[in-house]
Amino acid sequence: MIPVFEEWQGIPAPWKGGAVALGNFDGVHRGHQALIALTVEQAQALDAPVLALTFEPHPRRFFVPDTGPFRLTLPPAKVRLLEEQGVQAVLAQRFDQAFAGLSADAFVDEVLLKGLVARHVVCGYDFTFGARRGGNVEKLRKLGRERGFGVTILDPVMREGEIYSSTSIREALRAGWPSEAAELLGRPWEIEGVVEQGDKRGRTIGFPTANVALGEHLRPRFGVYAVRALVDGTWRDGVANVGRRPTVGKLQENFEVHLFDFSGDLYGKTLRVALIDFIRPEMKFAGLDQLKAQIAADAQAARSILAG
Template structure:
């Protein structure tokens, strides 16, 4: 079963509970069915896992919970890696809620959790702290110290402790499993359309609008500057974008994503300019969807040439967004 998540309208009051995976869950949420995985990106394959957990929970009259890990285990074991996140915890919380989950459990991945054996993770965390009656996860999911747990281990432990286990097969697209790696590759290649097909929605960067140097405003194209933080760096360049504001408004625009080669010092920023918008977004949290890649970044020695190119970019972005 594949659950297609509809486009979300931002709501910054939590749509559902966020719980610490290292503490006991409230009594009303015990006995639930838990979707277990990293779920970074919450792509079509992840949606199938959560959809199975929600389906099982609703059929049995039980709570549906989604357990995720933060930081990503790969970040713990390889801290030197460049940023690779596809979603923040806040984004995942909204997406899980839209998919029908009652609560999100966040396992803080640190040295203590990395040392927990597969058996202890099942008996102490899933059964003891969470009180899970069942688990749904991907067929290739591994867990526990040195990845000592896999689906065969999970099913054996589930049988011993009365925990139902659902193994969800990968969702296929173009003959290959949908995966976060495929989505990252598409974004790094400047192909947000392919990433959106795998995600079932556009890739989006969320952040608080920061004060900048007002270069865009001086050129007649004010921008809302957002730091990229732990997000994956898509191909640097100019994009057609959509912004979602905290009050629910949706704005079309064009954005520079990159280091702003025409200005010093170079700063990694997402700088959307929203068409026909004249308002103050400083300090507001917004979400910016990358819809289509227009061109790579380039350096301009004259500001009038840059302004002319920005006008052309906005014209092209309007065409892409209208299509």
């Protein structure tokens, strides 16, 4: 795993003087991937390290604390995806009151120049920075010229007239279109969480499930999905339900994954579960027998989808 730092003060010397990608990078979608590729190019030209500067918690969580879960990628997944794109170190800057209060000039002078000694920065066309979004890409270019660092601004990355964005991916997932989200991401969307103790009801009806913590992940459309889960280095086919389980009267949000032809103890393990296709919305059944029959039908549907 690449090094991750939480504060711009005290960045070790080997990671200073690099090319720095700026952004939240929630999802690390195709637009983000294009931005990071430009950063890697600049770093190679400078013979310098490749860094990503992102923010934790997400600034939206800081400014609107009661907003519902909306994250496409939680920090471990984001770092892994950034590493896969060629990033060598991440500054996941702690976004708190003090950091939010930095002016645009202070962000450049203190964080980018004093903290990271950045030689080149790359950001998207809509990047803003500093207190009350006081800085934009024009200001960044101007400060780059004045302070002597390079600036590359990435124009919108488009697909059929639509900009690749975290917002459009969230909309696709909330609508129950995981394949559309996968197109925008460049890979299936995953929920990654620890397997927690459930009520073990699934095993009593012949479909044992792993209860995966949803955490801050965006809630996709409630219902049943064909999925693949990474277990001990192997992707396994399965079927999953995300929702409130109205039939059994438990109304907290759950993500329950049934893996086909698998028997093993997953409690306490971190599971990566990729949503492949939406099968049906969440329903309430008359009783457990009806629920059991529907789960069998869902499992068959998922097997067919995943075999295709």
